[in-house]
Amino acid sequence: MDFNLTGDQRLLKEAVERLLADTYDFAQRKSLLAEPDGWSRTQWQRFADMGLLGLPFAESDGGFAGGPVETMIVMEAFGNALVVEPYLPTVLLGGGFLRLAGSDEQRQRLIPRIIDGSLLMAFAQAEPQSLYDLFRVETRARRVGGAWVIDGHKRHVLHGDSADVLVVSARIDGASNDTEGLALFLVDATAPGVTRRGYRLQDHTRAAEIRLENVRVENDAVLGQPGHAFPIITRVVDSTIAALCCEAVGVMANAHERTIEYMKLRKQFGATLGSFQALQHRAVDMFVQLELARSIAMYGVMSCEDTDPQACSRAVSATKVQIGQSARLIGQESLQLHGGIGMTEDYPAGHYFRRLTMIEMLFGDTSYHLAALAEAGGGWRTGRRLEFF
C-alpha cells in the first residue's frame, strides 16, 4: 500500500496549484463569472496549455495517459479555488464516454479538439422530476432509414448552454424505468430541433434545459451499442462522481482553513473566537470530517479501477455518502462559525457552502446513495460469517 504521490504527480499538483494561485483568487474569480459565458475562455485555454484537458486520455488519442490520481489532483485543486469552467462535463463526462465507448473515428474526430480546448461537451441525461436514477429516461430515439430521430426533454445539463457536442441518453426500447433499451448519441448542440435555455445555478456554475424535437443524427453518432448503454452510463458517471468527490475535498479543505483563520482573527467578548473551547471542538469536528472525506475520496477514486462494475458502484456510493455527510457538516459549520459575514455574497465562505450543497446533490444525494448502498448489501462484503457459538 502506498499513499504517496509520484514525482510527476507532485509536479502536476504544484503546477495546477500555482496556476490557480496566480489566476484564480476570489476577486479574479468574480470577474471570470462576469464574462459572457459565466466562465472564462481564457482560463480554459490556460488549462489546455498546461495539458489538463488531455490528462485522462490515452497517448494514442493524443492525451497524457493520466489515471485516477491525476484527475484527483486536478479536481481537488479546482475545488479549492472553486473553478467554474466546464472541466467535469467536457473532460470527465464527454471525454469519459469517448474513452469508454467511442469508435476510432469518433475518438479521432473529437478528442484532439477537447485536448486543445476548442471543443466543449455536456451530458444530457436528467429529465424532469426524475431525481437521480440513471435509467429513468423517457427521451426517445427511433430509427428512420439509416439515421436516428430523437425527441425528448432534458434538464440540468451541466454547461449545456456552451457545449458544442452533447452526449444524449435516449430510449430505443422498453419502459421509462428499464435499464435495458438505452442508447447514447453524439448530438451537435446547434443541430436543427435542439433548443437550449441556459441559466445560472445557485453556486454560479452553469446549466441548460434542452429540448430535442425531431433531431436527426446519422448512425455514426451512436456511442457504443444502441440498447445497451446503461453499463457505460453507470461506469462513466461513477468515475465522474469519484472525481467530483475529490473536488469536494478541495472545497471542504478551503472552507475549513478559512474558518480556522477567521476564528484566529475575529474577536468577541475581548477574545478570539478560537479561544472559546466550545468553538474549538466544532473546528475539530470539521477537521475530523475533512480527513474522513479525504480518505474516502482516495478509496472512491482508486475503486473506479475495479474491473467489477458493481464493486465500483458500491464504492462510489459509499464515497458519495461520506462526502455528503462531511460536506453538510463542514459547509454548515463554516457558515455558522463565521456569523453574519458568512451569509454575504461578497465573502467566500458562502460560495464554498453553496458549491458543497450542489455537489451533495449532483448525481444523487446522500439519501439516494445510502439507499443504493443498502440495497446492494452494504459498503463491503467479507464473504465471511462470524461464528460465535
Next chain:
Amino acid sequence: MDLRYSEEDIRFREDVRTFFRTALPDDIRRKVVCGQRLSREDVVRWTGILHAKGWATPGWPVEWGGTGWDSVKQYIFKEELLMAPAPEALVFNTSMIGPLLIAFGSDEQKSHFLPKIATLEYWFCQGFSEPESGSDLASLRTRAVQDGDEYVVNGQKIWTTMGHRADWCFLLVRTDPDAKKQRGISMLMVDMKTSGITVKPIITIDGYHDLNETFFDNVRIPAANLIGEENKGWDYAKYLLGHERSAQSRVGLSKMRLQRARQLAQDIACGTGCLADDPQFRERIALIEVELKALEILTLRVIADGPASTGGASDPKASILKLKGVALQQAATQVLMEVAGYDAMEYDGEFLKGAAEPAGGEDWALTIAPNFYFARHVSIAAGSSEVQRNIIAHSVLGL
C-alpha cells in the same frame, strides 16, 4: 394535566382558519406558498387586512389595539398564520418596538407611535449590531452625545434588515463611554430620512437584498426620541430578546414546510412509485415531526408558565425554544432540498423577488435553495445558537 385544546380553543382555531382562507389575497398567498419574498407593499396590505379585523397586534394590551387573547389563543393564531400560510407580522414593529414602547415609552411616544407602528405607516428597522459587536452586543461603539435637546449620533450599524425600506429605526447607542459596558447604552428612535444617515446594501448568499450597512454621520436626533431612561438601553435590549424567544420556535413554519415537502414528493418519481411513498423519506420526515411535537408541547409549557409580555424576566427555558426551533426550521428546508433535487439549483433572482412568472424554471422549486441558504441565518441572528447555549448553561444549569 390536560394537553388538549378546550372546545373554545378549537372553535377559535376554526374561526382563525376560515379568516386566513378567505381574507388572504390570492397573489400574496401564492407568493408565500412559492417561497417568494414579499414586497413592502404586500406586507403593508396584509397588515391592513389584519388591522381591519383587529388582529394586527394580538399580543398588545387591549387599550393599544390588542385582542385580549390568552397565550394559548395567541399561539394558535400564530400557528394557523404560519400554516395558512400567510405572511408573518413585521417583527420589528409588532414584537419589538411596539411592546417596548408600551412597557417603557412616554405617553407622547405611545400615542404618536403605537398606531403608526401597528399599521406599518412607520416601518421600523433594528439598529443593534455593529461590525465589531455581534454576539458581544454590549461592546457597541456608536456614540450619542447630547447637545441641547438633541443627540448627535456617529457610528456604524450592520446587518440592518430592510433598512433600505424602513421609515424609522430603533437603535442602541453609547451615551456614557466611561461606565461599565452594559451601563452606558441608551435606545433611540430615528427617522431614517434624517440627514447624515447612509444605507448601503449587503447582498446575501440567496442573491437577495435584505440587509444593509447603516452609517451615522453627525445625525441629530431629538432627545424626545430617547426610549425610557438614558443609560438603561441594555435592559430594554434584554427585554426584547426575552420577549422574542418564545415566538421563535415557529413550529407552524416547520410544519408547513414539511407538509409542502410531502405534497411535492408525490410528483417525484422514486423506485416504482413516488418519493412521497418511499419508506425512508417518510421516516426522515416523521423524525423531524416527532421533534416538532415535543417542541410544540415545550413551547406551550413555557407560554403557560407566564406570557413573556409580562416583563423581561422570562423563562430562561425559552432559550431552548429558539435553539431547537431554528434547528428544526433548517432541517425542514433541507427536506425540501431533497425533494426538489436538481430543480432547486436554478438561480432565478427575479422570481425570488416576487416576479409573477419564472424565467423558465419550475415555480414550485426555484425558491427552495435560496430559502435553504438564507435559513442558515436563523441560528446566527437574534442570539446565535451558541449564545443561547451559553445562556442555558449559565442561567438554567448554573454552570
